[in-house]
Amino acid sequence: MSALDSLKADLSGLQIEDNPQIVKQKSRDFFWYSPVLKQQLDHVTGDLVVTPKSEAEVIRVLKSCYAHDVPVTVRGAGTGNYGQAMPLSGGVILNLAELNKVKEIRPGVVVAEAGAIISKIDEETRAHSGQELRLHPSTYRTATIGGFIAGGSGGIGSINWGGLRDLGNVIRLRVLTLEAEPRVLEMTGEDLHKVMHAYGTNGVITEVEMPLTAAYDWVDVVVGFDAFMDGVRFADAVGNQDGLLLKELAPISAPLPHDYFLRHQKYIRKDQSVVVCMVAPFAMDAFAAFVGRQPKASILYRSDTVDEDAKKGLPPVYELAWNHTTLRGLRVDPAITYLQVLYPFPNHVEKVRIMTDLLGDEVPAHLEFVRFDGKITCFGLPVVRYTTEERLNEIMRLHEENGCPIFNPHRYTLEEGGMKQTDDVQLAFKREADPKGLLNPGKMIAWEDPNYDYSSDKLFLFPGLKRA
Ligand code: FAD
Numbered sequence: 001m002s003a004l005d006s007l008k009a010d011l012s013g014l015q016i017e018d019n020p021q022i023v024k025q026k027s028r029d030f031f032w033y034s035p036v037l038k039q040q041l042d043h044v045t046g047d048l049v050v051t052p053k054s055e056a057e058v059i060r061v062l063k064s065c066y067a068h069d070v071p072v073t074v075r076g077a078g079t080g081n082y083g084q085a086m087p088l089s090g091g092v093i094l095n096l097a098e099l100n101k102v103k104e105i106r107p108g109v110v111v112a113e114a115g116a117i118i119s120k121i122d123e124e125t126r127a128h129s130g131q132e133l134r135l136h137p138s139t140y141r142t143a144t145i146g147g148f149i150a151g152g153s154g155g156i157g158s159i160n161w162g163g164l165r166d167l168g169n170v171i172r173l174r175v176l177t178l179e180a181e182p183r184v185l186e187m188t189g190e191d192l193h194k195v196m197h198a199y200g201t202n203g204v205i206t207e208v209e210m211p212l213t214a215a216y217d218w219v220d221v222v223v224g225f226d227a228f229m230d231g232v233r234f235a236d237a238v239g240n241q242d243g244l245l246l247k248e249l250a251p252i253s254a255p256l257p258h259d260y261f262l263r264h265q266k267y268i269r270k271d272q273s274v275v276v277c278m279v280a281p282f283a284m285d286a287f288a289a290f291v292g293r294q295p296k297a298s299i300l301y302r303s304d305t306v307d308e309d310a311k312k313g314l315p316p317v318y319e320l321a322w323n324h325t326t327l328r329g330l331r332v333d334p335a336i337t338y339l340q341v342l343y344p345f346p347n348h349v350e351k352v353r354i355m356t357d358l359l360g361d362e363v364p365a366h367l368e369f370v371r372f373d374g375k376i377t378c379f380g381l382p383v384v385r386y387t388t389e390e391r392l393n394e395i396m397r398l399h400e401e402n403g404c405p406i407f408n409p410h411r412y413t414l415e416e417g418g419m420k421q422t423d424d425v426q427l428a429f430k431r432e433a434d435p436k437g438l439l440n441p442g443k444m445i446a447w448e449d450p451n452y453d454y455s456s457d458k459l460f461l462f463p464g465l466k467r468a
Helices: 003-010 020-025 035-041 055-068 118-129 145-151 189-194 228-239 256-260 262-267 281-292 322-332 348-362 389-401 424-433
Strands: 015-017 048-051 072-075 092-095 102-106 109-113 131-133 172-176 184-188 204-214 219-225 246-252 273-279 298-302 336-338 341-343 367-372 375-380 383-385
Touching: 003 048, 003 055, 020 048, 035 389, 055 072, 055 092, 055 172, 055 204, 072 145, 072 204, 102 118, 109 118, 118 131, 118 145, 145 204, 184 189, 189 424, 219 228, 219 281, 228 246, 228 273, 228 281, 228 348, 228 367, 228 375, 246 322, 256 262, 256 322, 262 298, 273 281, 281 298, 322 336, 322 383, 341 348, 348 375, 348 383, 348 389
Parallel strands: 048 092, 072 092
Antiparallel strands: 015 048, 102 109, 109 204, 131 204, 172 184, 172 204, 219 273, 219 298, 246 273, 246 367, 336 383, 341 375, 367 375
């Protein structure tokens, strides 16, 4: 009997799918955003999808996978875009879609199962007591809260609250280990960093406790500029207006807004750059007054003044921002790709100017303003008009040479997409929680190859990657 057959026998009574087409579909995420990852990972598939309905069922799956040496890759909604959720060595896709209950809401706090869809959590907390999550990715309507914590970094709300991994933005995680007898751990404070943004390589999150803030009917606003850098300076200035409550602040360079935001196209000229904003309704008059003080800015669209008919069919503006900008671009021009860049404070505006002057329309800019250690600064998710991998690497090198670190979205490992160094805390926890190395194999270089030289600039090729 093969290991998989023994596993299936052990798991009888659980929801198991082994139809190869459905398994392949559930083995994919948004890796295809990257032409590099698309080439490397297109063939990747798991062997079965198991969809537990309770934490007790998750424990059964983990225990059995440990006994039969079968790899386990956790899946939330599969919206990660670095191949985080792709099962490189096959095995079980642990689909948490049915672990989706909101369990408790109290002032400032929500407790939910890890597979809950983020917007569904907000629906419940809003209805309960006018509260909402501080942060969400632009995939608000599809992504799970557990997937956001294990695979994401920040997003809408980061202009106020910083990143997901900033202390205080997650309160508690309940985590299962992959051992002969899986343990149930409750993590808080410093311990949270063991599993946050670890791509599910060292534990399975089953429950989250998150802070809440006051909910508003956020007003979507698009402000137009003839010159992109005027938009950047505006964003920097408005982000620093302490009395204005914003939830999103993203300058995007012409011609992207007109060319990619097809439903909003009627509001935007082709040569116009924009700043996409979400503003609290009570702050709208003050926000409009601030725009009025800027001779080069004009409000092109605000959702609180257009009539309901005109609004129909328009996506919320958070679905024009973060990686939705890239997604909308890919629908119009499948040849593009993108990068993730940090423009370090306090010279972020000047760094943006240098890079946009240097790269022009080959790399049209898209910035996201965020609060980073209390300072307003910006990250970039610039679009790249892709030609070759060599040129893409050259564009990354130019950023690094100009003091703008790249978080490479064309790599599937934690280290290459992040700080290019071993995360000792996550590695130590993997040794403890996943001694056989069965959780999401191939994503943590420090586990696979402790002597790997991050400065070599070579691509890490996971030897366990199953060939097509
Ligand atoms: P998945 O893709 O299913 O999983 C992500 C990773 O976490 C995988 O490695 C998976 O194995 C692991 N994982 C999932 N659930 C668990 C669990 N319960 N326990 C342990 N490990 C787990 N990201 C941002 O941070 N901000 C954004 O604004 C943003 N915008 C995006 C826009 C688009 C159009 C796309 C395609 C992606 C975007 N992303 C963004 C990336 C992605 O959407 C987020 O990371 C998202 O929150 C992932 O959630 P998910 O449920 O789809 O997770």
